[in-house]
Amino acid sequence: MASEPATTVELELEQEQRLVEEAQQGNLDAMRPILERYAAPLYGTVILPRLGDAASAEEVLRDTLATAVEKIRRFTWQGKSIYPWLRQIAINKVYDVHRQSKRSRRLADAMVHEVAVETDPASHADAQLIADQERRAHRDRIDETLQQLQERYRSAIELRLVQELSREDCARRLGVTIGTFDVLLFRAVRAFRKHFGERAELPRTGDT
Amino acid sequence: MATQDEDTLTGPVPDPETEPTAAELAHARRFAELVDKTLSGRTPPAMSADDRALLEVATVIRATRGNLELAPGAQHAAVEDALRQAIGTGPQGAAPVTSILEARARLRRRAPWIVAATSTLAAVAAIAALWLRTPGGAAHGPPVAHRAELPLEWTSRSADALIGPIARDHAGDAGARLDAIFADRLDGFRGFHEFRARRLTRGGKP
Numbered sequence: 001m002a003s004e005p006a007t008t009v010e011l012e013l014e015q016e017q018r019l020v021e022e023a024q025q026g027n028l029d030a031m032r033p034i035l036e037r038y039a040a041p042l043y044g045t046v047i048l049p050r051l052g053d054a055a056s057a058e059e060v061l062r063d064t065l066a067t068a069v070e071k072i073r074r075f076t077w078q079g080k081s082i083y084p085w086l087r088q089i090a091i092n093k094v095y096d097v098h099r100q101s102k103r104s105r106r107l108a109d110a111m112v113h114e115v116a117v118e119t120d121p122a123s124h125a126d127a128q129l130i131a132d133q134e135r136r137a138h139r140d141r142i143d144e145t146l147q148q149l150q151e152r153y154r155s156a157i158e159l160r161l162v163q164e165l166s167r168e169d170c171a172r173r174l175g176v177t178i179g180t181f182d183v184l185l186f187r188a189v190r191a192f193r194k195h196f197g198e199r200a201e202l203p204r205t206g207d208t
Numbered sequence: 209m210a211t212q213d214e215d216t217l218t219g220p221v222p223d224p225e226t227e228p229t230a231a232e233l234a235h236a237r238r239f240a241e242l243v244d245k246t247l248s249g250r251t252p253p254a255m256s257a258d259d260r261a262l263l264e265v266a267t268v269i270r271a272t273r274g275n276l277e278l279a280p281g282a283q284h285a286a287v288e289d290a291l292r293q294a295i296g297t298g299p300q301g302a303a304p305v306t307s308i309l310e311a312r313a314r315l316r317r318r319a320p321w322i323v324a325a326t327s328t329l330a331a332v333a334a335i336a337a338l339w340l341r342t343p344g345g346a347a348h349g350p351p352v353a354h355r356a357e358l359p360l361e362w363t364s365r366s367a368d369a370l371i372g373p374i375a376r377d378h379a380g381d382a383g384a385r386l387d388a389i390f391a392d393r394l395d396g397f398r399g400f401h402e403f404r405a406r407r408l409t410r411g412g413k414p
Contacts, residue, residue, distance in 0.1 A: 028294055035287045043278040048271040052264025055251060058282055065290030138272040152224040161269045164247055167240060179237070183228045186236035186262075191221040193265045 013081060020082060023072045031072060035065050038083055041131040042090050049138045050094045060097060064090040083127030087134075145196045153188035160185050216258040239263075362400050367392075 022030035042064060048057040067089050075085055146154050152174065159170040160181075171181035216235070222228075228236065242263055245252045252263065270276050278286075367389050374385070 028291060032287060032291065035290060036283065039283045039286055040278045043283075044271060044274070044276065048276060049268050052266075052268040052271075053260075054246075054267065054276065058278075058286065061278070062286045062289050062293075065286055066293040069290050069294035135272070135274075142269055142272045150224055157269060160243065161266050162273050162275070164270075164275060167244070179233060182236040182240040183233060184224060185243070186232070186239050187221050187224070189239075189262045189265050190216065192269070193217070193262065194221060196265075 013079075016082060017077055020072065020075065020077055023069070024075070028069055028072075031069050034082060035068070038086050038127065039065065041083070041127070042086060045131050045134045045138065046087050046090045047094060050091070051097060056097060060090065060093045063093050067093070081127040081130075083130055087130065141196070145192055148195045149188060149191050152184060153191050156181065156184040156188040157192060217261055359396075359399065362396050 016034060019030045019034055023034075039061060043057055043061045047060050047064070048054065051057045051060065064086065068086055071089075075082065146157065149157070155174060156170065159165050159173055160167070165173070167178050167181060170185075171178045174181060174184070176184070239259055239262060242252045242255060242259060243266055246263060246266065255263070267276065370389060370392050371385050
């Protein structure tokens with residue numbers, strides 16, 4: 001899983017601190033293990049869920065990592081992982097994309113707002129905790145929204161987008177034609193977007 | 209199309225049992241094909257704003273369920289580009305950033321030696337230049353034309369012409385031969401000084 005950095009690579013905090021210090025002294029290549037370690041969690045749990053577009057998310061990831069390398073001297077080690085700092089850079093980049101985009105991005109805006117309210121990276125020292133919490137927060141939001149959909153719409157999304165079954169298999173499971181399943185999925189995604197956007201417009205006190 | 213986009217994104221969503229219109233059927237099929245392409249990892253072509261917005265919903269759902277992870281190649285490219293961008297070189301496709309960084313590191317390590325070698329070479333060149341400008345140094349390469357203008361007795365020359373072959377029975381007369389050579393050199397020395405004295409008397413250079 002992309003969101004389990006601490007379990008997939010044994011990069012201790014001390015080693016991370018040493019690499020950061022090396023980078024701050026001018027050896028930028030010392031940033032490589034850190035970037036390699038956190039690129040996937042940043043992409044999978046911070047950037048992509050807020051943008052909803054893989055190509056844009058990769059660009060934002062690239063910008064995020066480049067900014068991190070450029071500004072590494074400004075980073076102050078406080079006995080915690082560098083991940084919250086990287087995450088904040090990524091979120092700022094996502095905001096920039098939303099600001100620059102003239103299209104309606106109701107869903108992504110909602111993700112940016114709600115998850116930013118719920119997660120407090122500064123309270124955690126461990127990158128894995130932050131990534132896990134963020135992933136859970138995203139998932140809870142999605143699940144809560146799915147629960148508000150009609151049964152057939154929820155099933156259409158579950159089969160096609162979560163289980164990633166083929167259109168034919170989805171149609172067979174629901175006992176409809178492929179054309180009808182296409183309509184179900186189309187409406188289901190529209191409904192999901194509508195409900196999710198409405199949730200985001202609730203008062204912030206209700207989101208905590 | 210703006211009205212249709214507006215309806216798709218913000219209009220009411222019919223119940224599952226509601227019969228779709230022909231337009232909705234066509235739109236649903238188009239969206240299904242976009243989802244197909246996205247799920248198979250192919251970047252969909254240009255699409256309308258409402259289709260894009262809906263596809264983003266699908267992508268967010270998939271990403272949240274862990275179905276969308278960063279490909280190793282994309283991760284590698286992102287890291288390389290970030291490092292390359294930070295050290296101010298060209299875009300991806302240029303020399304690998306590792307080699308650039310290694311080259312810089314090598315240069316940093318060798319810098320003291322390079323400075324020392326350059327300084328040594330400069331010092332040697334300066335000493336050589338000074339040595340060539342000294343009179344001793346100049347004796348190695350004076351112009352031949354100047355030597356030709358001097359009288360024979362003023363020049364450095366072999367004593368063979370003065371002494372000639374030494375017969376065996378006169379081999380012991382080395383003192384006489386030295387006296388002859390000394391007298392010849394003394395004669396040349398005096399001639400040279402007389403010449404300088406005459407030039408000084410005429411106001412010429414010594």
